[in-house]
Amino acid sequence: MIVGAEEDLFRDSVRKFVEREMRPELMRKWARAGEFPEPLYRKWGEMGWLGIGLPEDVGGSAGNPVQMVILAEELARNGFDITGAYSTALFLGMTLAKHGDEAQQSAYLPRLMEGRLHLSTAITEPNTGSDISGVRCKAVRDDDGWVISGEKVFCSGAHLPDTLILVTTRTSTHADNLRKGLTILLVPNDTPGLRISRMDTVGRKIFGTNQLYFDNVHVPAGALLGTEGEAxxxxxxxxxxxxxxxxxxxxxxxxxxxxxxxxxxxxxxxxxxxxxxxxxxxxxxxxxxxxxxxxxxxxxxxxxxxxxxxxxxxxxxxxxxxxxxxxxxxxxxxxxxxxxxxxxxxxxxxxxxxxxxxxxxxxxxxxxxxxxxxxxxxx
Ligand SMILES: Cc1cc2nc3c(=O)[nH]c(=O)nc-3n(C[C@H](O)[C@H](O)[C@H](O)COP(=O)(O)OP(=O)(O)OC[C@H]3O[C@@H](n4cnc5c(N)ncnc54)[C@H](O)[C@@H]3O)c2cc1C
Incomplete structure (x- = not known):
């Protein structure tokens, strides 16, 4: 694949990193233990890879999508499972940079870029898979924020330490268009009332998949991403x-x-x-x-x-x-x-x-x- 000399150099540097830090025997060990290597995630941060898709004004390197695909391709050489943590951090980080307000950006993006914060997305529910409009997990406004109740399934990486979950909730019922009543709330995974349980799956054991139970979980008004109803x-x-x-x-x-x-x-x-x-x-x-x-x-x-x-x-x-x-x-x-x-x-x-x-x-x-x-x- 010919993409350019600069990209080739970049590919080469990622490949060398993988040969050193993500060797097959390490990947086998992490997969067997069902364990995500936090020190490796921090090294991705030190390499600047977790900020590659973020604009320079928030501290990112504003890399281009070709570099991001090269990175995903090379990091997955010994198994794509672990790359899930990179691609999730990348696309959700870009989403936070685009739709987050200043307070959200300064609270989360620097930690993300340092490899000290994971991101996870919670859309799927027991009765809501491909058709997102069926989301039922409810968020109701109270005096100073939102109260979430409901269940989510298959949330990749939601159990990892220091994870911010972008939870798609139902905040109103628009009978004419169910997608309009959906709102994204930012929920740290150690918020009281949120229970997380690991799902046992056939594979993809390093990044991991989880079931989430929200029992009247309170989040502040500042947890709203973008505008209500715009999920x-x-x-x-x-x-x-x-x-x-x-x-x-x-x-x-x-x-x-x-x-x-x-x-x-x-x-x-x-x-x-x-x-x-x-x-x-x-x-x-x-x-x-x-x-x-x-x-x-x-x-x-x-x-x-x-x-x-x-x-x-x-x-x-x-x-x-x-x-x-x-x-x-x-x-x-x-x-x-x-x-x-x-x-x-x-x-x-x-x-x-x-x-x-x-x-x-x-x-x-x-x-x-x-x-x-x-x-x-x-x-
Ligand atoms: C390992 C793993 C990690 C995941 N990570 C996340 C995550 O991080 N966050 C998250 O929110 N979700 C996550 N998911 C959920 C994933 O996105 C859903 O599994 C997927 O959207 C499909 O939903 P479903 O499994 O309920 O299947 P269903 O939607 O019930 O579909 C079942 C079958 O019917 C087919 N089907 C459904 N509708 C149609 C249609 N209109 N036309 C043709 N065929 C159709 C599907 O293709 C499928 O073959 C993950 C799932 C897995 C297994």
Missing amino acids: WKILSGSLDLERLFIAGGYVGNAQSALDLAVQYAKDRVQFGKPIGKYQAVSHALVDMRMRIDAARHLSYHAAELLKHRVPCRAEASMAKLAASEALVHATNQGMQILGGYGYTTEMDMERWFRDGRVTTLMGGSSEIQRNIIAHEMGL
Whole structure:
């Protein structure tokens, strides 16, 4: 992928960091323990990566979306799971910078950039998945703020220390348009009345997924992000960013699955030849490469559009759709090529296979991405 000399240097520096600080054995250890490495997050902050998407006037480095996709792609080389913390911090940080007032920006953005604050988003509920308009978690005004009651599910990273959760709540019922009654409130995860319980999932154990219970949780008036009733407007812009950054991570992880499978196909000898010499195997590897390269090009194309402030809703969705499906395909085929050894926990393929499976479900499922793209096509 040719993107420019400056970007190549940047990619190289991230790659060296990953080789040093995010080695496969460390990733395996963190995944087995279901533990997020806080010191690593602070190092991302020291590298300036958590402020890369933030404007210079709030202390960010105002990097461009191409750099952000490079970062996501390279950080995910040994597993995209951990990159979730980066892409979530990035797209929610950009959302706070765009919609937060001065007090919110100064309370949260410096700590975010130093790697001392995590961000998490709580939209999904037991009865509300793809259709955000069904949110029921209620926020009612009281004398000096809001009182939240209800339940959320699948909140990535909400359990990590020092996390600010952007909670999508229902503040009024607009019978004509349910999306209009939604409001985002900023809730620190140690707020009294909020209970957080870790969900047991097939994979993606480093960043982690949580269920949240709000039992009359009080937050001050200053917790309101943007304007009351405007959650949908805020979310629709920020979810485009999320799709693009996670697509970069999926491409990086899919490439590692391909690299591992190619190496194995060269080394593993059966019936007197390396298995990669059998067309059934080499063609499978070619198909993996083609899907990954297509997803990578779609991701960088959407990033270029965003860099030039060209609307890219369909392109960001296509990048997410293609990248998630390429990752699911690559880890599934990769396991086939590695044979029985691919099914053991000694090989990274099994972790990538488990982690990768969720990518066509979360962040807007493949069906929802197709719906968005169809809508952008006027259908
Ligand atoms: C590991 C993980 C992490 C997550 N992290 C977060 C997070 O941090 N914050 C958060 O708020 N949520 C998070 N989610 C939730 C995620 O975004 C939802 O799972 C997703 O939106 C789908 O909702 P659902 O699972 O309820 O499925 P449903 O919406 O019930 O969908 C079930 C199936 O029906 C299909 N379907 C639904 N509607 C349509 C339609 N109109 N057309 C075609 N097909 C349709 C879907 O594609 C899917 O295949 C996470 C989920 C997981 C698994």
